[in-house]
Amino acid sequence: MNRRLYVNLFWTIASILFLIAGWQLLASVMNKPALPGPLVSFYTFAVEISGGLWHHFVVSSYRVVISLVLSLALAVPCGMIMGREERVDRSLAPLIYIVYPVPKIVFLPVLMALLGIGDISKITLITLVVFFQILVPIRDAARGINPAVINSVKSLGAGRWDIYKHVVWPAVLPEVLTSLRIASGTAIAILFFSETISSQEGLGYYLLDAWSRAAYPEMFAGIISMSLLGFIIYIALDYLERRACPWKYVQL
Amino acid sequence: MIQAEQKNMVEVNGLSVVYRQGKQEVPALRDVSFAISRGSTCALIGPSGCGKSTLLYVLSGLLESYSGRVLVDGAPVAPLRRETALILQDYGLLPWKKVYDNVGLGLEIRGVTGKERSTRIERVLTEVGLWEMRDRYPSQLSGGQRQRIGIARAMALDPDLLLMDEPFSSLDALTRENLQRQLLDIWKRKRMTVVLVTHSIEEAVFLGQKIIVLSGHPGRVLSIVENPRMGEAGYHKTSAFHALTTELREKLVP
Numbered sequence: 388m389n390r391r392l393y394v395n396l397f398w399t400i401a402s403i404l405f406l407i408a409g410w411q412l413l414a415s416v417m418n419k420p421a422l423p424g425p426l427v428s429f430y431t432f433a434v435e436i437s438g439g440l441w442h443h444f445v446v447s448s449y450r451v452v453i454s455l456v457l458s459l460a461l462a463v464p465c466g467m468i469m470g471r472e473e474r475v476d477r478s479l480a481p482l483i484y485i486v487y488p489v490p491k492i493v494f495l496p497v498l499m500a501l502l503g504i505g506d507i508s509k510i511t512l513i514t515l516v517v518f519f520q521i522l523v524p525i526r527d528a529a530r531g532i533n534p535a536v537i538n539s540v541k542s543l544g545a546g547r548w549d550i551y552k553h554v555v556w557p558a559v560l561p562e563v564l565t566s567l568r569i570a571s572g573t574a575i576a577i578l579f580f581s582e583t584i585s586s587q588e589g590l591g592y593y594l595l596d597a598w599s600r601a602a603y604p605e606m607f608a609g610i611i612s613m614s615l616l617g618f619i620i621y622i623a624l625d626y627l628e629r630r631a632c633p634w635k636y637v638q639l
Numbered sequence: 640m641i642q643a644e645q646k647n648m649v650e651v652n653g654l655s656v657v658y659r660q661g662k663q664e665v666p667a668l669r670d671v672s673f674a675i676s677r678g679s680t681c682a683l684i685g686p687s688g689c690g691k692s693t694l695l696y697v698l699s700g701l702l703e704s705y706s707g708r709v710l711v712d713g714a715p716v717a718p719l720r721r722e723t724a725l726i727l728q729d730y731g732l733l734p735w736k737k738v739y740d741n742v743g744l745g746l747e748i749r750g751v752t753g754k755e756r757s758t759r760i761e762r763v764l765t766e767v768g769l770w771e772m773r774d775r776y777p778s779q780l781s782g783g784q785r786q787r788i789g790i791a792r793a794m795a796l797d798p799d800l801l802l803m804d805e806p807f808s809s810l811d812a813l814t815r816e817n818l819q820r821q822l823l824d825i826w827k828r829k830r831m832t833v834v835l836v837t838h839s840i841e842e843a844v845f846l847g848q849k850i851i852v853l854s855g856h857p858g859r860v861l862s863i864v865e866n867p868r869m870g871e872a873g874y875h876k877t878s879a880f881h882a883l884t885t886e887l888r889e890k891l892v893p
Contacts, residue, residue: 535727541718542699542725543745543796553744557735634735634776 421603428607435608440593444612447590450506451578451616454513455567461514462522463563467555469522470529487523491515495581509581509589513574520570521563528562529555561635564628571620579613590616647710648800648832649675649698654707655857656693666857667693671707673851673863677799680826680833680869682847684840686891690858691836695802698834699725711800720800721749724793728805731789732777738764739773742792749796763791767821783814787821794825803835807842819845823870840887845875852890862890 407425414424436444469476469483495512502508532554540554582591594609629636656668667690675681683691696702697709700718709716711723724745732741740747742764746756764770767787777785786806793801806822807815819842826833837843843850848869852861866883868874 535729535731536733538696538701539725539727539731540733540744540748541701542723543792544719544721544748546719549748553733553736553748557733560735632735634778637776637779 431604432608458517466525524566568624650710652708682843685853689853689855724798
């Protein structure tokens, strides 16, 4: 067990070094100010993070985390109910079908006009996107529960609420966390886009501001921060999945 | 208002069940009648598609759209009757709950908590010899162990009617025989009424005091055979046992 941990750690570090080496190689070959090497970028990141960059990092983290929590709180109950209650699903499914493919990002101007250019419009947009991305997998997971499992628990005297508590919720939980992990990438992309438009705070703003000043090492410090944010969320959700679904990781 | 104790635990009169498949109506059971006396065992046997599982679902109260009269303990069958336990062939255990919590699930749902719950769980897990496995997940158990946990979960509810839908059919021959014996032992101690659906003739003769033979498409009672020597030590080695299996085989495969 411990040995496997070390092997994993070794390959993680090796991959990071490989990426940095590739970056260095590309920077050396191109030799343009717009593509500084990793050394100067990480140095600038270290300097900036103890300065103004930290504030932007916190603002962006706050926006994306709140959006993920909100989407979760809305999509999980909706998905479970739609997956289990045929009548609800029949009336809502066409709506979902129509709205799902609409690129929600085009509503950013509308949201900014209605909700202002602060946190609320950004959080609403990200929530809107992530909600649909996790709703559909949760609904399908709830629908796919083996009826024999439901019947055997019903035969123990379970009412509707017991079924949700003991069967539906644990059955969709892995799907919830997996779909959220996948959606977190999209969430950060939407965050970046919304922060580059008439914004004064956040990593998107910081990055674009550095670009407009041709401060390329700072721009890359912003890129590093954004990647770090994505990485942290990804790892956190992965960890959460292992903690919340121990039965999926037992040794057989 | 104490009712006289019913002699029959289960009484089925003119039971018919029709399944709807799209616009077609598929009859599953037609005019089925029989009775099972309290504290006895009964095996239901028949070809696949004879509606024997459907019959069990009706008795458990899970299937409510049927015609005819079905009495359990003298009252019309009701969903969520507390003293009925159902064991399915598979899928009965929840993969996300440890053995201990799976066995305690029925008690938890029925609001039995605290000391009483933990004593009962320990008792039934010890009875089936799997107390040491209480912290494992179902995926970490063998098929036979899983089915024993299923039996333990049912017994934790102290049922007076135990319904089993081909409980041992996915197990290998040795494990199956072991579990059949274990079930027989439990029944001899508790004397609850057992209704067992099976497609194995030997199992029906080994475990059923009464054997109801159903014909297929739609299910109808072909014959009801009494098997009074069931449970006798060494019965399965006697010629009477083999004569009965042969008799049943001829009824099923004319």
